Amino acid sequence: MRTDPTFQTASAADLDTMLDANRYRNRSRCFEQLVARSEEHFWNPADPDYINFREAVPPGVPLLPFDFVVESGTAVWDRLDDSQRLAFTNDSARWIVSNLLHCEQGALSLAAGLCQMLVDPGSQEYAANQVREEARHVHAFTLYAESRFDGQIFAVTEPVGDLLHHLIDTPQINRKILGTQMLVEGLALGMFATLQRVALDPVLQRLCRLVVADEVFHHHFGKVWALKTIPSLTEQERDAVEDWAEEWFQVFFSNLVCPDQKEALYARYGLECNWVRGAIEEAVGATGGESLMRRYAGPARLVINTLTDAGIITDRTRSTYSPWVGLAPVSWTVSTLSLGYSGLGSSFQN
Numbered sequence: 001m002r003t004d005p006t007f008q009t010a011s012a013a014d015l016d017t018m019l020d021a022n023r024y025r026n027r028s029r030c031f032e033q034l035v036a037r038s039e040e041h042f043w044n045p046a047d048p049d050y051i052n053f054r055e056a057v058p059p060g061v062p063l064l065p066f067d068f069v070v071e072s073g074t075a076v077w078d079r080l081d082d083s084q085r086l087a088f089t090n091d092s093a094r095w096i097v098s099n100l101l102h103c104e105q106g107a108l109s110l111a112a113g114l115c116q117m118l119v120d121p122g123s124q125e126y127a128a129n130q131v132r133e134e135a136r137h138v139h140a141f142t143l144y145a146e147s148r149f150d151g152q153i154f155a156v157t158e159p160v161g162d163l164l165h166h167l168i169d170t171p172q173i174n175r176k177i178l179g180t181q182m183l184v185e186g187l188a189l190g191m192f193a194t195l196q197r198v199a200l201d202p203v204l205q206r207l208c209r210l211v212v213a214d215e216v217f218h219h220h221f222g223k224v225w226a227l228k229t230i231p232s233l234t235e236q237e238r239d240a241v242e243d244w245a246e247e248w249f250q251v252f253f254s255n256l257v258c259p260d261q262k263e264a265l266y267a268r269y270g271l272e273c274n275w276v277r278g279a280i281e282e283a284v285g286a287t288g289g290e291s292l293m294r295r296y297a298g299p300a301r302l303v304i305n306t307l308t309d310a311g312i313i314t315d316r317t318r319s320t321y322s323p324w325v326g327l328a329p330v331s332w333t334v335s336t337l338s339l340g341y342s343g344l345g346s347s348f349q350n
């Protein structure tokens with residue numbers, strides 16, 4: 001697949017290419033602003049002047065509203081008393097924060113890989129800058145988990161782990177940048193913006209606001225990549241990018257609403273995963289799939305808008321995304337979502 005010179009790569013072990021005396025001055029100017037402005041949004045998670053992790057949540061107040069929890073409004077809620085509902089909601093926040101922390105670590109590892117591979121010194125400096133900022137986010141979410149969850153972090157879910165492994169392992173630079181800077185960063189940016197708005201914990205609101213200030217710059221790098229790359233692809237290459245993005249979207253958003261990935265959480269309340277799936281299906285049957293998607297409509301729309309602007313969503317795949325932006329009725333069920341993940345599909349094997 002064609003790659004713009006700004007994003008050309010060498011193998012991480014190819015030091016001779018990096019030491020080429022003619023390389024240093026052959027620098028793109030696309031990212032000078034992103035790097036120059038990094039001081040503007042500097043913050044230190046360990047400094048209470050930026051964020052005070054010791055600030056307490058008011059007693060009896062959950063970290064997130066009850067109705068943000070997918071299982072609220074289902075038979076699961078009938079099985080829990082008031083104190084269990086509070087604990088379950090905070091555990092759901094822990095599940096979301098754990099996945100975001102894993103995504104931050106994934107972004108850190110991926111950006112570190114880009115930093116070693118990108119030949120253009122301007123792109124390389126941008127990647128180095130992102131590595132520094134992702135490390136800050138890993139630190140910050142770890143401190144948050146310590147302050148709110150005694151440091152108890154859920155294991156990475158299977159789809160998120162598989163996707164991050166795939167992005168690290170693939171030698172295709174276009175796929176790395178599309179997957180990391182447009183899709184993972186887009187989803188994360190949308191999640192942080194949503195949590196900043198809905199969280200009842202002022203520290204979580206503040207944390208998300210600080211992280212968003214960094215993430216918009218990372219997402220912008222992906223937009224520049226798309227602008228320079230997508231129009232130059234052959235139809236076949238562009239279709240492959242579109243198919244891969246579609247599959248990624250389904251895997252990631254299914255992960256957010258499907259019960260299969262929350263077995264460890266349910267076990268703490270004596271709930272069995274299949275039973276919870278049935279309870280959610282029953283509630284969705286009564287209210288429609290929109291009630292599930294509503295919680296994540298913000299992040300979904302951000303990713304969809306980015307992909308549309310980049311020409312990565314066309315009539316070939318639009319119907320997959322339409323329900324998320326209210327353009328088509330919801331046709332899938334919890335069963336198709338939760339049973340849908342059995343590893344990454346064919347688009348990832350090419």
Ligand SMILES: [Fe+2]
Pocket residue numbers: 104107133134137215
């Ligand atoms: Fe980040």
Ligand SMILES: [Fe+2]
Pocket residue numbers: 107134185214215218
């Ligand atoms: Fe990021």
